[in-house]
Amino acid sequence: MYVSNPMMAIIGCQVQSTCGILVGGKGSHLSLENCSRNSGLQRWEKFRRCTVGLRVRGGVSSDGQLESLPSFERGKRLSELSTLGIGGPAKYFVEVHDESQMSTAIRICRENNIRCFIVGKGSNCLFDDRGFDGCVILNSLKFLERQGRGVYRVGSGYPFNTLGIQTSKDGFTGLEFASGIPGTVGGAIFMNASANGQETANALKSVEVLCADGERIVHTKGQSDLVVYGYRLSPYQTMPGFMAILAATFELEPCLDARQRHKSLLERRRKTQPVAAKSAGCIFRNPGTGSQSAGALIEQAGLKGIEVGRAKVSNIHANFLLNAGGSSAADMITLIELVKEQVKRKLGVDLREEVIYVPYS
Ligand SMILES: Cc1cc2nc3c(=O)[nH]c(=O)nc-3n(C[C@H](O)[C@H](O)[C@H](O)COP(=O)(O)OP(=O)(O)OC[C@H]3O[C@@H](n4cnc5c(N)ncnc54)[C@H](O)[C@@H]3O)c2cc1C
Structure with missing residues (x-):
């Protein structure tokens, strides 16, 4: 396994x-x-x-x-x-x-x-x-409630990209980056999704969660220990007894440029990422301070376009590993291991997966 x-x-x-x-x-x-x-x-x-x-x-x-x-x-x-x-x-x-x-x-x-x-x-x-x-x-908990100026309470199954578009169009800043991220609000909080200098956690006011014993808890910014987020890190990845994110409230600041900013981020994404291909976005985390991005490292290692079975490193963005049609998980896993091994051997950097592998048992 x-x-x-x-x-x-x-x-x-x-x-x-x-x-x-x-x-x-x-x-x-x-x-x-x-x-x-x-x-x-x-x-x-x-x-x-x-x-x-x-x-x-x-x-x-x-x-x-x-x-x-x-x-x-x-x-x-x-x-x-x-x-x-x-x-x-x-x-x-x-x-x-x-x-x-x-x-x-x-x-x-x-x-x-x-x-x-x-x-x-x-x-x-x-x-x-x-x-x-x-x-x-x-x-599929998909509701959206506008609770006040710039305050949105949404179900955790609400599409994150739709939320980004709506809030930007309403003239609020904080979630412009979300338009183009094809996940749910729950997934974005769990992963603390981020892009272009914005991250999910910064826009959060509170998160409503369900625990294994059936208890429903609300974690509010400034009032709970469970507000420690980091790069692709949320408290829910390690919280004992955690079961599900049910809903979240976002609090955003007014901004005249928000709509324009979301449009240009989306445009940039379309030019630099294989958005129409089957992918999980960036497969690897960026290594962090002092290092190049994972995509730049993979490209530098000469791995753009390489294939294992039907899994392929994108020619557009090297940190996107694609299902080029009929890829198996085994193909993808072998390609991930190959990229890691080559980047380590050629550039001395350890890459770490961002994608979550869900084992059979
Ligand atoms: C084209 C493309 C572009 C992308 N761009 C970005 C980007 O710019 N920035 C970025 O950070 N990510 C990006 N991603 C990755 C991905 O979209 C995000 O990580 C997103 O937040 C995942 O949301 P999801 O609903 O799909 O989560 P899933 O993939 O369904 O789940 C991810 C994890 O979250 C858990 N989870 C999901 N919902 C809940 C819930 N309600 N309660 C408890 N646990 C839950 C799951 O169990 C799983 O462990 C991109 C992906 C693609 C395909």
């Missing part, structure tokens, strides 16, 4: 477990008898279909209503959930549209000892060719 940096491989896996899956039926806490009394056979059948045989405690609220239960599926191709277009099937898959569905999905995974992985747009994920032996939760 490829885990060149074990931390990178696991930081996105919110539930780790070695146990097998408990299947419903006799052990289910929602019995057919109960259910037919409460809500009828039809609703039980719908409920059963939603959970594809998973063991579910509760499911019916105190007033006899079914919980807002998301539909679980089996075998969803993860290549459809990542901008790289790579990845085999997920054992379980569920798309959640609101907080209640998110917390129910996570609870069901916990009760069945199933690892879960939350995916936004999958624009920083490299899934395994075998897929994922757990449950992938697709985050």
